Amino acid sequence: MRTxxxxxxxxxxxxxxxxxxxxxxxxVTAALSAARSTEPWPLAQSTLGxxxxxxxxxxxxxxxxxxxxxxxxxxxxxxxxxxxDGAFEEAIHAGVRQGYGEGFLRKSIVxxxxxxxxxxxNTPAAITVHLVPGDRCTVTVAPKGFxxxxxxxLAMLKPADGVExxxxxxxETLRQAGSNPCPPTVLGIGIGGSFDKxxxxxKKALLRPLDQPHPDPFYADLEQELLAKINALGIGPQGFGGxxxxxxxxxxxxxxxxxxxxxxVNVSCHVTRRATEVL
Numbered sequence: 505m506r507t508x509x510x511x512x513x514x515x516x517x518x519x520x521x522x523x524x525x526x527x528x529x530x531x532v533t534a535a536l537s538a539a540r541s542t543e544p545w546p547l548a549q550s551t552l553g554x555x556x557x558x559x560x561x562x563x564x565x566x567x568x569x570x571x572x573x574x575x576x577x578x579x580x581x582x583x584x585x586x587x588x589d590g591a592f593e594e595a596i597h598a599g600v601r602q603g604y605g606e607g608f609l610r611k612s613i614v615x616x617x618x619x620x621x622x623x624x625x626n627t628p629a630a631i632t633v634h635l636v637p638g639d640r641c642t643v644t645v646a647p648k649g650f651x652x653x654x655x656x657x658l659a660m661l662k663p664a665d666g667v668e669x670x671x672x673x674x675x676e677t678l679r680q681a682g683s684n685p686c687p688p689t690v691l692g693i694g695i696g697g698s699f700d701k702x703x704x705x706x707k708k709a710l711l712r713p714l715d716q717p718h719p720d721p722f723y724a725d726l727e728q729e730l731l732a733k734i735n736a737l738g739i740g741p742q743g744f745g746g747x748x749x750x751x752x753x754x755x756x757x758x759x760x761x762x763x764x765x766x767x768x769v770n771v772s773c774h775v776t777r778r779a780t781e782v783l
Contacts, residue, residue: 506583506639508783510590513643516781517599517629520645521576522607524779525568528559531713532690532776535751539688548746552688555741555774569775573609574647576600576629579711585639593631601625612650632704644711646778652685652771658703661765670695670767671730677769678734678750683743686773690714691753693730694768696760705756706770711778714752723755741774 528536536559540552562569578596582588588595604611604626611626657677661669674693681689694705717724731753740746751774760766 505585505587507587507589508641510588510592510595512783513588513590513592513595513641514599514602516643516783517578517596517645518603518606520643520779520781521600521603521609521647522566524645524647524777525570525573525607525609526566527563527779528569528775529713529778531715532751532774533559535714536688536774539748539751543741543746543748545740545744545746547744548740548748551741551744552748559775568607568609569777570649570773571610572612572649572651573604573626574649574777575613575653576604576626577646577648577707578629578631579644579646579708580631580633581636581640581642582633583638583640584635585637586641588641596629596631597627600627600629632707641783642780643783644778644780646711649773649775652689652773655681655685655771656706656769658699658706658766658768660699661767663763663765665765667726669765671726671733673767674730674769675733675737677771678739679737681771682739685771686775687739687743688741688748688751688774690751690772690774690776691730691734692770692772693753693755694770695755695757695766697758697766698760698764699766701758702766702768703770705758706768709754709756710770710772710776712754712756714754716754718755723757727753727755 543549614620692709694702734750739749
């Protein structure tokens with residue numbers, strides 16, 4: 505059994521909150537650069553160039569990539585041979601509180617969904633925990649802004665809708681979103697499971713690097729087909745037209761009931777933020 509102190513977990517989360525909001529993951533940066541080099545529409549190409557300049561300035565000055573520093577979504581893969589010495593969830597909330605304070609990041613969380621009231625420190629975090637074999641604790645902080653989150657959708661399709669129904673739903677989600685999610689976007693797509701599970705799958709899919717296709721060739725091909733269909737919509741960067749509406753997408757699946765076909769699309773903008781450390 506390996507012991508990790510709650511204080512160490514807090515410090516890790518605090519670092520990741522700042523890093524995720526100031527440094528874009530290399531795979532997303534590479535996808536944005538590749539899109540700029542292949543975008544034929546001059547206005548779209550110029551817009552992508554401005555987005556790249558913003559990323560460089562944020563990294564150089566240690567400033568947020570986007571003014572919406574998001575809800576702190578914290579994913580933890582906790583080894584079964586790890587003992588957390590202290591209050592686990594409170595350690596994560598304390599890390600978010602510390603990171604958003606010391607990093608001078610915008611605090612966007614309200615205490616009640618209807619009565620509102622800003623909590624003042626961006627807590628509580630949205631925590632997802634999975635027990636895994638081993639004696640390590642892997643922590644990923646993925647801040648999620650709501651300009652794109654608000655464009656996300658979930659549907660309980662019929663099994664008869666099949667793969668074509670899934671394609672229609674995903675493409676229509678982006679068509680309806682238009683310029684609202686600050687394209688070019690990155691999509692996490694969940695298929696299967698239950699009503700709640702499929703939303704989680706879509707969020708989890710955003711954690712997979714854009715240069716890693718689905719290990720199943722069937723879904724890898726579906727990812728590429730959906731990407732082509734979405735980019736054919738012509739929405740383009742910031743809605744200015746062109747063929748770069750989506751930088752990439754990932755699909756995650758789970759077994760489901762014989763009578764169901766849940767599908768969810770979690771929309772993220774080009775600043776798809778995530779940072780990971782292993783304790």
